[in-house]
Amino acid sequence: MDYKIRTKIAKIIIEDxxxxxxxxxxxGMVRTIRKGKNVAFVEVNDGSCMKNLQAVFSEPEKFPALxxxxxxxxxxxxxxxxxxxxxxxxxxxxxDAIDLIGVADASYPLQKKRHSFEFLREIAHLRPRxxxxxxxxxxxxxxxxxxxRYYQERGFLYIxxxxxxxxxxxxxxxxxxxxxxxxxxxxTKDGKIDWDADFFGAExxxxxxxxxxxxxxxxxxxxxYTFGPTFRxxxxxxxxxxxxxxxxxxxxxWAELEDDMDxxxxxxxxxFSFALENCQDDMEFFxxxxxxxxxxxxxxxxKAEFERLPYTKAIEILTSSGAKFEYPxxxxxxxxxxxxxxxxxxxxxxxxxxxxxxxEIKPFYMRVNDDGKTVRAMDVLVPRVGEIxxxxxxxxxxxxxxxxxxxxxxxxxxxxxxxxxxxxYGSVPHAGFGLGFDRVLxxxxxxxxxxxxxxxxxxxxxxxx
Ligand code: 4AD
Ligand code: MG
Numbered sequence: 001m002d003y004k005i006r007t008k009i010a011k012i013i014i015e016d017x018x019x020x021x022x023x024x025x026x027x028g029m030v031r032t033i034r035k036g037k038n039v040a041f042v043e044v045n046d047g048s049c050m051k052n053l054q055a056v057f058s059e060p061e062k063f064p065a066l067x068x069x070x071x072x073x074x075x076x077x078x079x080x081x082x083x084x085x086x087x088x089x090x091x092x093x094x095x096d097a098i099d100l101i102g103v104a105d106a107s108y109p110l111q112k113k114r115h116s117f118e119f120l121r122e123i124a125h126l127r128p129r130x131x132x133x134x135x136x137x138x139x140x141x142x143x144x145x146x147x148x149r150y151y152q153e154r155g156f157l158y159i160x161x162x163x164x165x166x167x168x169x170x171x172x173x174x175x176x177x178x179x180x181x182x183x184x185x186x187x188t189k190d191g192k193i194d195w196d197a198d199f200f201g202a203e204x205x206x207x208x209x210x211x212x213x214x215x216x217x218x219x220x221x222x223x224x225y226t227f228g229p230t231f232r233x234x235x236x237x238x239x240x241x242x243x244x245x246x247x248x249x250x251x252x253x254w255a256e257l258e259d260d261m262d263x264x265x266x267x268x269x270x271x272f273s274f275a276l277e278n279c280q281d282d283m284e285f286f287x288x289x290x291x292x293x294x295x296x297x298x299x300x301x302x303k304a305e306f307e308r309l310p311y312t313k314a315i316e317i318l319t320s321s322g323a324k325f326e327y328p329x330x331x332x333x334x335x336x337x338x339x340x341x342x343x344x345x346x347x348x349x350x351x352x353x354x355x356x357x358x359x360e361i362k363p364f365y366m367r368v369n370d371d372g373k374t375v376r377a378m379d380v381l382v383p384r385v386g387e388i389x390x391x392x393x394x395x396x397x398x399x400x401x402x403x404x405x406x407x408x409x410x411x412x413x414x415x416x417x418x419x420x421x422x423x424x425y426g427s428v429p430h431a432g433f434g435l436g437f438d439r440v441l442x443x444x445x446x447x448x449x450x451x452x453x454x455x456x457x458x459x460x461x462x463x464x465x
């Protein structure tokens with residue numbers, strides 16, 4: 001069978017490249033089939049776009065294959081492209097042949113009705129066949145492309161940072177261990193685990209961030225970015241935390257916090273415009289079925305100037321708001337989702353960049369301000385999702401950095417010699433941030449759970465498929 005002759009449905013419906021009257025062959029999956037005495041309709045989806053192409057069989061009795069076709073079967077249909085008589089579609093196929101390629105019986109779980117997202121998570125191997133997950137995966141691909149285009153067009157080098165790491169960038173200790181030890185017989189030395197006997201001759205983990213290695217590259221090559229998976233073993237069972245997620249981390253040499261904020265704002269606006277302009281078919285679906293305001297929200301954000309708010313001011317706003325929070329607000333605390341959402345949704349009704357956070361709640365690498373109490377950190381907060389970007393200007397002064405590492409309890413300073421060397425030899429002021437890819441997709445699509453954005457989510461007690 002010659003599969004190369006197939007015409008993708010997107011080419012007909014989205015790109016509008018096929019002339020009426022042309023003979024076409026489509027290959028795809030049956031979404032619905034309706035059989036009458038004089039006519040039968042088969043709606044086919046091939047994943048290339050949201051929409052189905054309807055094939056019309058004017059003398060159904062001449063097509064015995066129709067008898068065995070149910071929702072979920074795969075078929076090959078040949079026919080002539082014609083203007084549709086029905087409402088809601090421009091084209092249909094006047095079919096003159098159909099072959100059943102792969103059968104599906106009545107037990108196929110995706111019968112035509114709405115399924116809950118919870119149910120679909122249990123069948124993550126089949127859910128890409130649904131409208132919602134088809135759209136999510138197409139947007140993931142398009143936005144990945146947009147990310148590379150954004151940085152490549154601006155002269156940033158795409159760099160690859162390691163997935164296996166021996167350092168804890170964020171210092172939060174949420175690390176997944178990488179080891180080849182036999183857990184029933186772990187080597188010890190002087191009563192302690194002998195990591196020297198392990199595969200890497202040291203304790204090793206899955207990385208939480210590519211930042212530290214990105215700094216190595218930025219201080220040599222200028223502007224760089226990473227785009228890869230990161231891993232966190234935090235036991236947070238929320239709709240916006242995953243144990244494995246994708247992060248984009250630009251790192252700029254010769255840059256300060258203001259440059260970092262400018263880049264973050266420009267980058268987000270670029271991605272939102274890109275989605276609105278280049279993913280119209282799927283965006284229409286999200287706007288209709290997932291969040292009726294999602295398109296309007298993105299359009300407004302593209303035009304808005306993000307609010308830039310020092311942390312101390314954010315605390316003042318929250319304490320004087322009169323709002324009741326589960327976590328009481330006081331200077332020095334980390335902002336919780338409820339506080340972040342209050343600022344973006346109630347106070348400013350647009351994205352807010354909070355900066356100059358207390359030194360105590362932020363990692364060792366952030367540049368200390370002259371007040372000695374705050375660091376050059378910034379978080380971009382957006383309505384609905386909360387924190388979407390976390391970044392900072394990095395501490396480029398050797399003495400200040402090593403002192404801060406000591407304060408943060410980093411006892412094995414020696415093993416970070418490569419990081420301090422960047423300051424010891426030809427230090428470069430630099431800054432960067434991390435954008436949570438899956439969170440930005442939540443924002444773009446209006447989907448409310450990160451488990452429905454990641455094709456195969458990993459969260460506490462769940463790593464199936
Ligand atoms: O704020 P974070 O922890 O920052 C860093 O890792 C820095 N090293 C980045 C840098 O400066 N190069 O994480 C960055 C972003 C967050 O703002 C959030 O969007 C996302 O990563 N993120 C998560 N997304 C999904 N699930 C999780 N468990 C996440 N943790 C962080
Ligand atoms: Mg953060």
